[in-house]
Amino acid sequence: MAVGHFPFPKMPAVGGVRLAAACAGIKSTDRNDLVLLELAEGSSVAGVFTRNAYCAAPVVIAKEHLRSTFASGSKHYWLINAGNANACTGERGMDDARSTCAEVARLAGVSPTQVLPFSTGVIGESLPVDKMLAVLPQAFGDLADGSWEAAARAIMTTDTRPKAATVQFEHEGVTVTVNGMAKGSGMIKPDMATMLAYVMTDAKVAQPLLDKLLRSAVExxxxxxxxxxxxxxNDACMLAATGRAPLPEIIEPSGVLYAKLYNAVVAVHIQLAQAVITDGEGATKFVTVAVEGGANRRECLAVAYTxxxxxxxxxxxxxxxxxxGRTVMAxxxxxxxxxxxxxxxxxxxDVLIVERGGRADSYTEEQGQQVMARDAITIRIDLGRGSSAERVWTTxxxxxxxxxxxxxxx
Amino acid sequence: MAVGHFPFPKMPAVGGVRLAAACAGIKSTDRNDLVLLELAEGSSVAGVFTRNAYCAAPVVIAKEHLRSTFASGSKHYWLINAGNANACTGERGMDDARSTCAEVARLAGVSPTQVLPFSTGVIGESLPVDKMLAVLPQAFGDLADGSWEAAARAIMTTDTRPKAATVQFEHEGVTVTVNGMAKGSGMIKPDMATMLAYVMTDAKVAQPLLDKLLRSAVExxxxxxxxxxxxxxNDACMLAATGRAPLPEIIEPSGVLYAKLYNAVVAVHIQLAQAVITDGEGATKFVTVAVEGGANRRECLAVAYTxxxxxxxxxxxxxxxxxxGRTVMAxxxxxxxxxxxxxxxxxxxDVLIVERGGRADSYTEEQGQQVMARDAITIRIDLGRGSSAERVWTTxxxxxxxxxxxxxxx
Incomplete structure (x- = not known):
């Protein structure tokens, strides 16, 4: 089940980004379940990861490699698999994640720290490393700049459709592209990141600023x-900037170019986040819970999430x-x-349903039913005690x- | 759906307590939906109520009356209805709750503050006061000391079975009885009290001590x-002590009699709370989540509830x-x-499934499946960081x- 019909967007190439999807046969042999993504020399990369105390082995390794990755100017790789989360797999899981990085590094002629691993799927089973290693040469051979839909499909688990978004903007005659893809349908309450999301641009952005940009967009x-x-x-959300668009490097969060890029990156993130919700497990509704009039954003979020x-x-x-009655109970x-x-x-x-502690005088059940019959529904709550606002999306x-x-x- | 088969217990009379069930036709006319409960002169009463900010009109009135109720030594009444929660009904709801109390008081010849109202059912609809008043004379006529099952049935909403518990103990040749009944199946995460629960004893307990006893038992x-x-x-949990058993009044939380009473009251509360869970909406399992080895009880509860x-x-x-994997994720x-x-x-x-961050070496899927096939399942979590423990029950x-x-x- 999923809400609405969203055809896969036409994805332009992003200079400096190549992808390949392959079938490692992790859970079944009739679908692709592995993605190799290459970022050109000189790319900057930022990532945010789950804060679950049981964070998976690939999350540990990706964070470790990310810290040491940008000393060199060499190519950089992301290896993503579906069907097995490599989570709660102890030391063996760490070794397995390192092995896959080492093999990608060997084939590419880079340091293993230039490779970040990502896994999604069942928790608590060992990663079938041999199956993954076996298809890596083929994946390297297939790297291309147009394989977005195949890649977005290959990282799916209970998702019913691939998720991607793209925004382009012009700056001083140069077209800048921001592409993103994500997977996620259940076990979704991201905390610093979502299930798996990858956003790439050909703008050139200094790493510390890219990190700030990603955190702001994810928030x-x-x-x-x-x-x-x-x-x-296993939550992870990655943002890469290859710098292949012929524009100056962005170092400070100011100026017209940064503003345009910021808006494009946030727009792609929001489209991907909403795509996760419209494809939420069993979803028949896309629901926005908007809370305003709060004393602070924290209490707005508490009400919205409850x-x-x-x-x-x-x-x-x-x-x-x-x-x-159930909304006011919550x-x-x-x-x-x-x-x-x-x-x-x-x-x-737009229908006022509750005020002064009870049903609004003007409210009729028919008005409510008309709104509820829609696919996309907004529940708006005015707490009447301040000027803060927040909103969350759910199913x-x-x-x-x-x-x-x-x-x-x- | 409900877990297990629990016949309604054989409930002895509690000296000083009479009950009647009646059909006011609040939601339908083919079942009883109103209970009148009478407590003899000299009873002490304690109550705990929901902390939901949208607490219902009867909760507001019951708390108000409870504060002023024990100046007099007169009889005391609880009026309970199912089918309508009288919640989020504004000033009209308050007037309605007061009207029902006033009529019970008039028929009984007591002050309206000697009557506490309780409602459960749909939120946001006005209480059909006239229907309730119409059956009150009949309810007064039917008051009897043996109507426990009829009363426990009359307060049900989505419950599939009536819930009651009884414990008796002997003290110096005198039999003391503790009876309780409750309703609740969904919208269940009590915070200071549960949906509706009523426990009565013929022991004599000073009101301040009864209040402490109730809070401890509810906790x-x-x-x-x-x-x-x-x-x-609409959560409310009430405890009454009629003092009809020929024993001294208990004033301090010490001594053998208090210890016996405490154990009996807690046992009745736990039986009722577990009855709510085994009849939880759609329940097919009775699940105990027991957390131990915590640094404090607060963190044990946080893990257990998550x-x-x-x-x-x-x-x-x-x-x-x-x-x-889902348990460790949580x-x-x-x-x-x-x-x-x-x-x-x-x-x-008793099967160890997870240790050192992953699946226990000794664990087999068959062992897990054997436990999961049961109706009643305990998930036990040792946090390994202290000596605190807590447990919650769920479905x-x-x-x-x-x-x-x-x-x-x-």
Whole structure:
């Protein structure tokens, strides 16, 4: 199940980026499950990773390599596999992740620290390293600048469709491209990053600034989505800048070029984050929970996430039932100190449904049902106690969610 | 759906307590939906209530009356209705709750503050006061000391079975009885109290001590359960002591009699709390999440609730799938500072499944499946960083949960 129909976008090449998808047969032999991505010499790279205490071996190794990676100006590689998360696999998992990096490095003639590993799939099973190594030569041979859809498909797990986004802008006669792809459908409540997302541009950006740009973009996109409140062990979001567009290097977060790039990078991140939600496990609705009038952003987020993750709100959304009592129940249990419910207003779309502690006089059930019948629904909550605002995106809770997750390993 | 088969217990009378169930036709006319409960002169009463900011009108009134109720030594009444929560109903809701109390008081010849109202059911609809008042004379006429099952049935909403528990003990040749009944199935994560629970004893207990006793019992029972993490607007848990057993009044929390009473009251609370879980919406499993080895109880509870409320853990439980990767994912996202996953051990029943950051060497999938096939499952987590322990009880997340909550209002 997924919300809406989104054809895969036409992805332009990004100078300095080549990709290949291959079938290593990790979980089955009838689909690609491995992606090799190459970034040209001189690229800068930034990454954010899960804060789950059980972070997976590839996350540990990717963070380790990322710290030491940019001493050299050599090519840089990302190796991504689906079907096995290499999480909770102990020392063996670390060795396995290192082995795959070492083989990519050997074939490419670079240092192993120039290779970052990423895995997604079942937790707790050992990575089938031999299968992955066996297809690496073929992947190197297939590297090309147009394999975006094949790559986006190869990293899917319970995703029902590949996810990618692209934005281009002009600066002083030069076209700059920002491409991104992501995977993710369940175990989605990113905390510093999402399941797996990769964004690349041909702009040239100094590494410390690229790092800031990525954190800001993630804070406005992947860190504002939740399917089930469950944070993955393997979350990673990467941003690379190859510098192949003939423009000056951006070093400071100021100026017109940086502003344009910032907007493009954030737009790609938001499109990818929303694509994860519209393809959330069992999703039949794309839901925006927008909270305004808060004393601070922290309390806005607390209310937004409590509503977005309430099983009772989510099942009412699945039923297209404007059961606003469950929304106010969730607001009321969000732990906001001294919340005056008489000042709180709740809107479904543009329809005022709750004010002064109860149903709005103007509200009719028919108005609510009209909004709930849509694919995309906004629940807007005005806390009436300040000027802060936040919003998160989420899905409903459907039978398909239960089916998908009850049958995932069988 | 519900876990196991629990026949309604044989409930002895409690001296000083009479009950009646009646059909007010609040949601339908083919079942009882109103309970009148009478406590004899001289009873002491304690209550704990929801901390949801949107607490319902009857909760507000019950707290108000409870403060002023024991000046007089007159009889005392609880009026409970199902089918309508009288929550988020504004000033009208407050007036409605007061009206029902006033009419009970008029018929009984007591002050309105001697009457506490309780409601459960749909949020946001006005209480059908006239229907309730119409059946009150009949309810007064039916008051009897043996109507426990009829009363426990009348307060049900999505519950599939009535819930009651009884414990008796002897002290100096006198039999003391503790009876309790409760309702609750969904919107269950009590915070100071549960959906609705009523416990009565014929011991004589000073009000301040009764209050302490109730809070302690609730902390060990209703405040340790979760079905869906959603805290109701109407939670209330009441404890009454009629003093009809010929024993001295208990004033201090010490001595043999208090110890016996404490154990009996806690046992009844725990039985009722577990009855709510085994009848949790869509429940097919009764799950204990026991966390030990914590630095403090707060972090033990954080881990226990994160595991107990993880949709991915709950769907795996529904599927009887020993998918321990989801359990460690949930432990890892519980926000415990500097958790060393290499020291954490996870057991399924008595089977060690996770240690040193990954699957235990001794663990086999067959062992896990044997435990998961049971109705009652314990997930035991040793954090390996201290001596604190906590445990919560919960259910799985099944198709029936979605069906029940998608169809509740239709």
């Amino acid at each position: 406005r996109s992947f860190n504002r989505i939740t399917v089930d409140g469950d944070t993955s062990t 509503v977005a993750e309430s099983p009772l709100v989510k099942t009412a959304l699945f039923a297209s039932d404007p059961n606003w 607001i009321g249990r969000a732990g906001i100190e001294e919340l005056d419910v008489n000042r709180v207003k709740v809107y479904l779309g 409903d809770l459907s039978h398909d969610y239960v089916t998908i997750n009850a049958e995932y390993r069988t | 060990r029972s209703f405040n340790r359960i979760t079905v869906d993490g959603d805290t109701s607007t 595991v107990a409320e993880s949709p991915l853990v709950k769907t795996a439980l529904f599927a009887s799938d020993p998918n321990w 432990i890892g996202r519980a926000g415990i500072e500097e958790l060393d996953v290499n020291r954490v051990k996870v057991y399924l029943g 799985d997340l099944s198709h029936d949960y979605v069906t029940i909550n998608a169809e509740y209002r239709t």
